[in-house]
Amino acid sequence: MSVTNTPVTSQVSGPIPAGPCGGDDCGIRDVLDRLGDRWTVLVIVELSKGTRRFRELERAIPGISQRMLTLTTKRLCRDGLVERNAYPTIPPQVDYRLTEMGRSLAGAIFGLADWSRDNKNAIAAARSSWDADHPGTERAIQ
Amino acid sequence: MSVTNTPVTSQVSGPIPAGPCGGDDCGIRDVLDRLGDRWTVLVIVELSKGTRRFRELERAIPGISQRMLTLTTKRLCRDGLVERNAYPTIPPQVDYRLTEMGRSLAGAIFGLADWSRDNKNAIAAARSSWDADHPGTERAIQ
DNA sequence: CTGTATCCCCTGAGATACTG
DNA sequence: CAGTATCTCAGGGGATACAG
Numbered sequence: 102m103s104v105t106n107t108p109v110t111s112q113v114s115g116p117i118p119a120g121p122c123g124g125d126d127c128g129i130r131d132v133l134d135r136l137g138d139r140w141t142v143l144v145i146v147e148l149s150k151g152t153r154r155f156r157e158l159e160r161a162i163p164g165i166s167q168r169m170l171t172l173t174t175k176r177l178c179r180d181g182l183v184e185r186n187a188y189p190t191i192p193p194q195v196d197y198r199l200t201e202m203g204r205s206l207a208g209a210i211f212g213l214a215d216w217s218r219d220n221k222n223a224i225a226a227a228r229s230s231w232d233a234d235h236p237g238t239e240r241a242i243q
Numbered sequence: 244m245s246v247t248n249t250p251v252t253s254q255v256s257g258p259i260p261a262g263p264c265g266g267d268d269c270g271i272r273d274v275l276d277r278l279g280d281r282w283t284v285l286v287i288v289e290l291s292k293g294t295r296r297f298r299e300l301e302r303a304i305p306g307i308s309q310r311m312l313t314l315t316t317k318r319l320c321r322d323g324l325v326e327r328n329a330y331p332t333i334p335p336q337v338d339y340r341l342t343e344m345g346r347s348l349a350g351a352i353f354g355l356a357d358w359s360r361d362n363k364n365a366i367a368a369a370r371s372s373w374d375a376d377h378p379g380t381e382r383a384i385q
Numbered sequence: 386c387t388g389t390a391t392c393c394c395c396t397g398a399g400a401t402a403c404t405g
Numbered sequence: 406c407a408g409t410a411t412c413t414c415a416g417g418g419g420a421t422a423c424a425g
Contacts (some may be wrong), residue, residue, distance in 0.1 A: 127356035129288055131363060136355075137279065139418075146271055155387055166419055171388060175384045179377075181369025192386040193425080202365055209358040213278075214269035216351040220344055221273060227323025227344075235321075242317045280397075297407050308399055313408060334406040335405080 135180065140165055140173045142210060145199065148183060149207040152198040182206060277322065282307055282315045284352060287341070290325060291349040294340040324348060 136142050140162065147153060147161045159170055174197055177183035182203035188194045199207060232239045278284050282304065289295060289303045301312055316339055319325035324345035330336045341349060374381045 126285065127288060127353065128359045128363065129284055129352065129356045132355045132359040133281075133284055135366075137281070139275075139279070142271055142275055143268065146268055164419095167388075168390095168420090169418060172384055172418090179370055179373040179381075179384065180366050181373075182366075187387090190386095193388085195387060202362055202369075205362070206358055209354045210271070211269065212351045212354040213274045214271045216348055217270045217274040220347070221270060223344055224273075224277075224322050224324075228321055231321040231323075239321075242314055242321065282398095306399095309408070310400090310410095311398060314398090329407090332406095335408085337407060 140169050144173050144177065145203065145207050145210060148197060148199045152196050154194065154196045158197065282311050283319065286315050286319065287345065287349050287352060290339060290341045294338050296336065296338045300339065
């Protein structure tokens with residue numbers, strides 16, 4: 102009850118300071134800013150299979166909303182990773198494809214995908230082992 | 244005008260470097276669930292340089308909070324990507340290092356980092372070009 | 386079909402304080 | 406030093422309605 106003044110929690114959630122940190126961070130933050138959201142990588146992977154229309158992307162990526170698909174494709178176009186072609190037909194038709202740069206990024210992403218496939222089981226095993234040794238804490242760190 | 248009516252060169256599945264994953268999403272979601280947050284990749288990159296103590300990680304990764312560093316390292320330990328060693332000294336000393344699996348993940352991440360370095364300028368150029376063609380919309384899609 | 390415009394909720398994560 | 410506990414908040418993103 103004695104707490105009278107409101108805590109001034111000015112959040113200051115800006116960009117990561119990108120400090121010198123002695124060495125280098127490999128410019129990893131740049132990719133992270135681009136690929137860090139929930140949908141971008143999935144769109145790139147789908148487009149790596151070929152040209153796709155808006156609706157095709159939507160169906161191929163379960164759970165994505167119209168809004169997020171629009172935002173994601175637009176960001177990718179802006180970064181020069183995806184090319185958008187609109188045909189003024191009725192009904193309208195728009196398709197998307199990776200640019201050359203986008204395809205090279207897809208290649209790097211596949212490196213991670215391969216790693217994921219190769220290590221999926223090992224991770225699952227590590228998890229259940231950890232969970233067995235640390236009962237009751239699994240939920241807290243999710 | 245962004246409606247470039249270029250004929251589609253049906254490339255489909257041609258020149259993408261490493262792609263054994265043909266029909267599905269390659270299990271990309273699994274890596275994304277693990278690497279999708281703000282700090283995990285940065286911790287892995289830092290640990291790829293060698294063993295680090297808690298405080299060393301904190302200093303090496305500007306902006307991370309004690310809470311997030313604890314959470315992140317704990318998650319990485321749980322997944323078997325990082326190994327934690329605590330020495331019962333006073334004051335306590337704990338250090339973290341990548342496991343073999345963690346190092347292989349770091350390798351895949353470096354693939355992305357390399358890509359980022361190589362394409363940073365091209366992306367910046369694409370952006371300003373796009374922004375010039377679409378005045379007033381840059382903010383909406385960030 | 387291909388988007389835009391709103392509303393709104395949930396989760397990630399920062400600030401702060403405390404412990405062994 | 407190496408954490409844990411709690412409060413708080415901003416914004417990412419879902420749902421929905423509307424438009425060309």
